[in-house]
Amino acid sequence: MNDNEIIALYWKRSENAIKETEIKYGKLCTRLANNILNNPSDAEECVSDSYLTVWNLIPEERPQNFSAFISRIVKNLSLKRLEYSTAKKRKPEFLASLDELRDCVSSDDSPEESFDVSLLGNLISVFLENQDSLHRNIFLRxxxxxxxxxxxxxxxxxxxxxxxxxxxxxRKKLKKFLEKEGYSI
Amino acid sequence: MNVNVLNDAINMVDDDLISEAYSADYLKKKTEYKKILAFAAVFAFVTVAVSAICGKYIYNSLGVEKATEISTSLLFGGADITEKVTDENITYEGTLLTESEIKEYLESKKYDIVGAVAAEYDMFDSVFRISTKGYGHVSLGGENRFPLDVIDFPVSVDGKIIAVVTIFRSGDESLRYDISTRGKFSKNLNNALEENDNSELAFFYVDLFTEVAVNRENKIYIIKGKESVSLDEGIDYYKLFKTEYNVFSLKDLNDENNYISVVPLPEEKVTRLVMSEAYSEPSTQSQNAMVMTFKNDMLDVDLTDILENEISSVEWCSSYDILAGGSYRECTEKQEKVVFSYLSEFDSKKTENYDMVFGGTWNVKFNFTDGTWAILILLGERYYIETAEGTSRMFAENSGNIISLSYYLAEL
Known part of the structure; x- marks a missing residue:
């Protein structure tokens, strides 16, 4: 079933929508949640919660890109859950990747600075678009x-x-790029 | 900068990049499919890898049946699912938009169209060309559908496409249009056309949102994507998906018989909705929101005006229905009563600027006994009204009945 057909099921409030979402995106969602939580049962619960969230958001929203839409939901729910769990002790991939990103910043202590995260996100999109596709995809993965x-x-x-x-x-290139764009990092 | 800020910012990158990242590994599996090809050939069945869209083309050498499996996973990411579609027949749907109909319609809407595009790019001093030759799309997914009444017409400046106007026949048979300014993806379309000079590309959709073009050499361009891939499996995909109505070339774009030149009206004369993407609080879900600003010259009409009119029938549909080629459905008498019970409880207030969660709409259409009509466009907690004469300002609905009505329509 393609994405617009799945979305159509959500619009019709058909419970098959969730079933079809699970068939198509279950693996991706579980992998993403587990990368953050490092706990299969927590990840499974998060994915189930994500389906429910999608159910509640559609038809209010009509996602243009369903895979990104559901990935964002899974990611956000998993990160919220992580805050309440002891997962830090287990060193999930999320925290490991965060450690690596410290290469791109000089300090964690800059409370006086405020950033327009959305703008910064757009800049990073521009940066990534200009990278070789393999490098870009590996970075995002x-x-x-x-x-x-x-x-x-x-x-x-x-x-x-x-x-x-x-x-x-x-990461080095990103750091250089952000510095060039005026971010004191 | 704090590492969490950087992480939040990475979280905000474009959806297209996110999708691409999780689908790119399928490209690597191309070689695996090719191994299958070599194996299958021995058995008189030819199984060919379609690396461009990461699918499998299964061709029965007896010629009795042939089918294409096109995986959307490269395009959408993360899914182990293939969309099996037949390529034997294309099912044509809808009534073909005629040349005279298109020219007359584009002529009547040219200032609206160009005004909206000029506003998007702040290009009020440019000369725009609206192409009167357009192209439709074969839509792959389950079956090969071709809606003949949904056609794209490029809008260009200095020989470069900067937007595409989609003209479609709505449920009431009248023509309507939708503008896609495409942003960075215009570059992909221009590059694809330029690369092929005067040779035509054939356009089709894999799923509703993924536009793909193929040239005579079977190079596939994913218009809203990053990849273009040459196919060398000996299958003529161009021939397979080319029809009379889905081809377009650079020559078509520049042929002076094929376009209307328009200089936009000054900005203050443009009646339009300005939409731009905004983002709500980072690191929360539902980050896509729209900021819409209604400009001048809006109709002075409200819900009371509609309800005081003599109504002959009430219809409804979702914007998704329209996109999918559907039409309005007439309410039964009982359903009408429910709709009116919600509408009578509406607590409406005009609003100028507002943020709105990005989403589809539920539309309620009122047909009046004098032959005119008005459509209520429901957008979450807000709505506006469309009539043949134009668009009203936006109203905020404060009682919650608009939500109840939307859910009621969703259940019908």
């Missing part, structure tokens, strides 16, 4: 989906060292 280096290496059929090297270079 690591820092948006929080996939492990091992799993990225497997999906892209390359060695883990190569993935780490691409991530390292892209």
């Amino acid at each position: 690591r820092y948006w989906y929080y996939d492990s280096v091992k799993s990225i290496a497997s999906d892209f059929q390359m060695k883990e060292e190569k993935v780490s090297s691409i991530l390292f270079k892209t």
Whole structure:
């Protein structure tokens, strides 16, 4: 079933909508939630909650890009749950990727600064659009989906060292780009 | 900068990038499909990998049946699902938009169309060309559908397409239009056309939202994507998906017989809705919102005016229905009563500027005994009214009955 047909089911308030969403996006959602929570049962619950959230948001919303729409929901719910869990002790991929991103910033302590996150997000989109597609996708797999280096290496059929090297270079480039755009990092 | 800020910002990157990231690994599986091809050929069945859209083309060499499986996973990401579609027949739907009908309609709407595009890009000093030759799309998914009454017409400046006007026949048979300014994706369309000079591209959709073009050499361009891939599997995809109505070339764009030149009216004369993307609080869901500002010259009409008129029938539909080629459905007498019971409880107040969650609409259409009509466009907690003469200002509805009515319509 294609995305617009699934959305149509949500609009009709058919319970098959959730079933079809699970068939099509269940694996992606579970993987993303587990990357953040590192706990299969928590991840499963988050994914179920995400389906319910989608159910409540549609028909109020008509997502143009359903996979990104549901991924955002899963990610946000998982991050909220992480705040209440002890997952930090388990070092989920989310926290590991956050550690790596510290390369791009000089300090965690800059409360006096306020950033327009939306604008910064747009800038990062521009930066990524100008990168080689392989580098861009590896970067997003690591820092948006929080996939492990091992799993990225497997999906892209390359060695883990190569993935780490691409991530390292892209982070450096991002830092340079943001500095050039006037962000004091 | 704090690392959490950076993380939040990465969270805000474009949806298209997010989708692409989780689908890109399928490109790598191209080689796997090719191995299948070599194996299957031995058995008189030819199984071919369609690397461009990450699918499998299964061709029965006896010629009795052939089917294409096109995976949307490359385009949408993360899914192990393929959309099986037949390529034997294209089902044509709707009444073909005629050349004279199109020219007359575009002529009557040219200032509205160009005004909206000029406002988007702040290009009020430019000379716009609205192409009168357009192209439709074969829509793949379940079956190959071709709506003949939904056609795209490029709008260009200095030989570059900057927007596309979609003209479609609405449920009441009248023509309507929708403008897509496309932003950065205009570049993809221009590049695809320029790369093929005067040679035509054939356009189709994989799913409702993913526009794809293929050239005579079977190079596939994903218009709202990053990839363009050349196919070398010996299957003529261009021939497969080309029809009389879905081809367009650079030559068509620049042919002086094929466009209307328009200089936009000064900005203050433009009646329009200005829509721009905004974002609500970062790191929360539902980040897409729209800020809409209603400009001048709006109709001075409100719900009371509608309800005081003599109504012959009430119809309803969702904007999604319209997009999908559907039409308004007439309410039964009982349903009409329910609709009116909600409307009579509306607590409406005109509003100028507002934020609105991005979403579809529920439309309620009132047909009056004198042959005229008005449509109430329900947008969450707000609504506006459309008539043949134009659009009213936006109203906020404060009683909650608009939500109840929307849900009631969704259940019908």
